[in-house]
Amino acid sequence: MMFTPRLELFDMAELRYAHAINRALAECMEEDSTVFVFGEDVADAGGPFGVTRGLASRFGEDRIRDTPISEATMANAAVGAALTGLRPVLEIMFMDFMTLTMDAVVNQAAKARYMFGGQTSVPMVVRTPHGGGINAGPQHSQCLEAWFAHIPGLKVLCPSNPADAYGLLKSAITDPDPVIFVENKALYAMKGEVPEEAASIEIGKALQVRKGEDLSIVTYGATVHTVKRAAEILADSGIEADVLDLRSIQPWDESAVLASLRKTHRLLIVHEAVEAFGVGAEIAARMGDIGFDELDAPISRLGAPFVPVPFAPSLEQQYQPGADDIVAAARNLCA
Amino acid sequence: MSELNDLLMPKLGLTMTEGLLSEWCVSPGDAVSEGDVIFIVETDKVATEVSAQAGGTIGELLVQEGETVSVGAVVARWTGPGQGFTTDQPDEGGAPADGASMSSKEKHAAKSADISESMPEPQGVVSSSVRVVATPLARRLAHEHGVDMVGITGSGPRGRIKAEDVRAVVSRSDQARSAFLEQAAERTPAGGVVQTMARRMVEAKQTVPHFYLATEVEVTELMGLRERLNDNDDAPKLTINHFIIAAVASALRAMPEQNRIWDNGDIVQFQSVDVGVAVSTEKGLMAPVLRDLDSCSLDDIALRATDLVDRTREGQATRDDLQGGAITISNAGMFNVTYMTPIINPPQSAILGIGSVRELFRPATDGTPVLHREMGVVLAGDHRLHDGASGLRFLNRVIELLQDPYRLLRGV
Numbered sequence: 001m002m003f004t005p006r007l008e009l010f011d012m013a014e015l016r017y018a019h020a021i022n023r024a025l026a027e028c029m030e031e032d033s034t035v036f037v038f039g040e041d042v043a044d045a046g047g048p049f050g051v052t053r054g055l056a057s058r059f060g061e062d063r064i065r066d067t068p069i070s071e072a073t074m075a076n077a078a079v080g081a082a083l084t085g086l087r088p089v090l091e092i093m094f095m096d097f098m099t100l101t102m103d104a105v106v107n108q109a110a111k112a113r114y115m116f117g118g119q120t121s122v123p124m125v126v127r128t129p130h131g132g133g134i135n136a137g138p139q140h141s142q143c144l145e146a147w148f149a150h151i152p153g154l155k156v157l158c159p160s161n162p163a164d165a166y167g168l169l170k171s172a173i174t175d176p177d178p179v180i181f182v183e184n185k186a187l188y189a190m191k192g193e194v195p196e197e198a199a200s201i202e203i204g205k206a207l208q209v210r211k212g213e214d215l216s217i218v219t220y221g222a223t224v225h226t227v228k229r230a231a232e233i234l235a236d237s238g239i240e241a242d243v244l245d246l247r248s249i250q251p252w253d254e255s256a257v258l259a260s261l262r263k264t265h266r267l268l269i270v271h272e273a274v275e276a277f278g279v280g281a282e283i284a285a286r287m288g289d290i291g292f293d294e295l296d297a298p299i300s301r302l303g304a305p306f307v308p309v310p311f312a313p314s315l316e317q318q319y320q321p322g323a324d325d326i327v328a329a330a331r332n333l334c335a
Numbered sequence: 336m337s338e339l340n341d342l343l344m345p346k347l348g349l350t351m352t353e354g355l356l357s358e359w360c361v362s363p364g365d366a367v368s369e370g371d372v373i374f375i376v377e378t379d380k381v382a383t384e385v386s387a388q389a390g391g392t393i394g395e396l397l398v399q400e401g402e403t404v405s406v407g408a409v410v411a412r413w414t415g416p417g418q419g420f421t422t423d424q425p426d427e428g429g430a431p432a433d434g435a436s437m438s439s440k441e442k443h444a445a446k447s448a449d450i451s452e453s454m455p456e457p458q459g460v461v462s463s464s465v466r467v468v469a470t471p472l473a474r475r476l477a478h479e480h481g482v483d484m485v486g487i488t489g490s491g492p493r494g495r496i497k498a499e500d501v502r503a504v505v506s507r508s509d510q511a512r513s514a515f516l517e518q519a520a521e522r523t524p525a526g527g528v529v530q531t532m533a534r535r536m537v538e539a540k541q542t543v544p545h546f547y548l549a550t551e552v553e554v555t556e557l558m559g560l561r562e563r564l565n566d567n568d569d570a571p572k573l574t575i576n577h578f579i580i581a582a583v584a585s586a587l588r589a590m591p592e593q594n595r596i597w598d599n600g601d602i603v604q605f606q607s608v609d610v611g612v613a614v615s616t617e618k619g620l621m622a623p624v625l626r627d628l629d630s631c632s633l634d635d636i637a638l639r640a641t642d643l644v645d646r647t648r649e650g651q652a653t654r655d656d657l658q659g660g661a662i663t664i665s666n667a668g669m670f671n672v673t674y675m676t677p678i679i680n681p682p683q684s685a686i687l688g689i690g691s692v693r694e695l696f697r698p699a700t701d702g703t704p705v706l707h708r709e710m711g712v713v714l715a716g717d718h719r720l721h722d723g724a725s726g727l728r729f730l731n732r733v734i735e736l737l738q739d740p741y742r743l744l745r746g747v
Contacts, residue, residue: 296470
């Protein structure tokens with residue numbers, strides 16, 4: 001017996017992150033008959049994290065279907081479907097499994113528009129959760145978004161709250177090009193307001209989640225909430241952080257980051273992904289270039305250490321950048 | 336003891352030219368190891384320990400404690416292996432770069448410097464090597480406010496100068512300045528004419544290379560002639576200034592090379608004889624121009640000058656009245672001044688400043704005192720066109736005419 005969500009549940013202004021994604025999928029499928037969803041256990045089981053619950057009974061097996069455990073096949077099928085006029089939304093159960101999709105995503109999806117001289121595009125979305133904190137081990141917890149942000153032709157989104165998950169997924173599905181839509185396992189249960197205006201969120205725009213004059217902290221995904229806690233601790237000691245939620249990693253909102261840096265003259269970039277060669281490195285390098293004369297301290301990054309995600313909960317807790325780490329890094333910048 | 340080499344006064348900041356050797360930390364015969372402090376230098380900014388970068392034995396101390404010596408001066412001799420201290424034997428073996436390093440007493444990273452890089456060249460040329468450690472924003476602010484960062488103590492990690500350190504310096508000087516300014520009664524924006532004059536004067540003084548020739552004119556004859564001529568109520572009243580205008584006009588006519596101006600790389604030669612006259616008005620100083628003075632009589636000059644000056648004072652001078660000519664006469668004689676050194680009114684190429692008439696004794700050839708009546712004159716010239724020799728030829732011509740003023744009765 002499948003759980004069938006009642007429609008009135010979705011009319012509530014406050015939704016869980018997983019429900020917000022579900023609502024975006026349902027609305028897109030309702031509005032556009034070329035949109036279809038497939039992945040491991042997405043139909044009958046409603047998704048490993050329950051994100052696609054109810055969609056099978058509502059839209060039928062032509063629009064939402066379970067696949068064998070073969071991410072390479074799934075991703076290549078999505079590219080083919082997208083090239084021939086459909087709008088596939090593929091779910092990859094863990095971002096770690098994106099390794100198996102790389103040829104389809106990197107060599108096919110990202111390249112088609114360029115190689116065919118703009119005559120075609122690949123309007124596919126790959127939804128996949130990253131992040132640790134649920135004791136899932138080194139092969140089920142990685143944050144690999146920087147890999148995809150490095151590939152010309154791909155867009156990479158990473159919403160931190162239900163409203164952005166809803167709005168950005170709708171924008172991703174209607175976007176004509178391939179989008180890697182990075183969710184976070186730790187956020188699926190998070191509740192948040194999803195206002196009407198969230199139905200359209202422009203890809204590439206950061207969101208200022210806190211105003212401050214003393215330093216800028218740029219982050220995205222679940223780390224936004226850790227940074228917000230750190231910012232409150234910092235405020236107690238008189239340091240007011242300007243916090244930006246990137247929301248979109250590729251493209252990223254360079255002008256918003258520069259505007260914040262121009263105000264605070266100090267920049268800290270925080271993410272759960274490994275610090276080395278990460279998103280923070282790109283932002284730091286760019287700001288060190290175009291924002292050089294604004295800097296009153298070195299640009300600092302804070303990410304996971306250069307080791308695989310530990311399995312032991314005690315170690316995993318140490319592994320993720322915590323509020324205390326962020327506070328220490330921020331104080332260091334303001335010294 | 337092996338060969339002795341020189342220890343020099345290091346250059347510790349961009350602006351440092353000399354240093355006070357405040358303390359010797361060694362005595363002759365002392366063996367020092369790398370890192371040992373040899374002496375302490377005080378500049379107006381900071382006390383800095385100068386330490387050895389290599390081992391050696393101190394030979395002799397050549398500078399007393401408390402003595403101030405130039406950067407690069409030899410302060411002591413030692414056996415240190417680094418030859419870098421030697422200024423007179425630069426080719427004698429050893430690495431020229433190794434000598435000593437210094438670290439500031441005030442934990443001032445900006446002051447850390449390698450003494451070798453600040454070594455004078457054999458000819459005594461001093462190169463600077465102090466790297467100021469500062470954030471980009473601090474550098475930008477310092478540049479914008481014209482603050483010398485060498486003097487700032489950084490409060491950031493490892494002595495890094497931060498924006499707030501620069502702002503503190505700027506704010507201290509702003510406070511001092513505003514405290515001073517607040518004592519002044521009130522502040523009002525300057526009017527348009529004053530603004531224009533200020534801008535033109537700055538431009539003139541900054542872009543025209545002025546040179547000055549100052550001397551005196553003996554005016555006893557001139558005063559007497561003027562008195563006699565003015566003893567006629569039917570003729571226009573003549574002033575000393577009218578004679579000066581006539582003399583300058585006459586000299587210009589005779590020396591056309593003085594009747595030129597520099598205009599953006601071109602030399603403009605005027606054909607007519609025009610002379611400007613500085614007029615003090617309620618709105619500020621103005622310099623209307625008397626035109627075509629060629630063949631003008633003294634009376635004509637008097638009439639036209641009086642009319643022009645009156646119109647200018649009344650604010651009736653036209654734009655045409657206020658331009659042209661290569662020279663202006665600025666007479667401050669009525670204000671009790673001996674020499675008045677004026678600023679050229681661009682695009683003119685010269686200006687003649689006239690002082691008050693003074694009575695004083697000059698020795699005659701036999702040494703007996705003779706009463707003179709002298710008027711100080713200063714000719715300011717644009718050195719792009721004129722020079723001291725040509726300027727003096729012109730000035731002497733004017734002086735001759737004023738000292739033998741009867742020649743002016745024939746007109747310009």
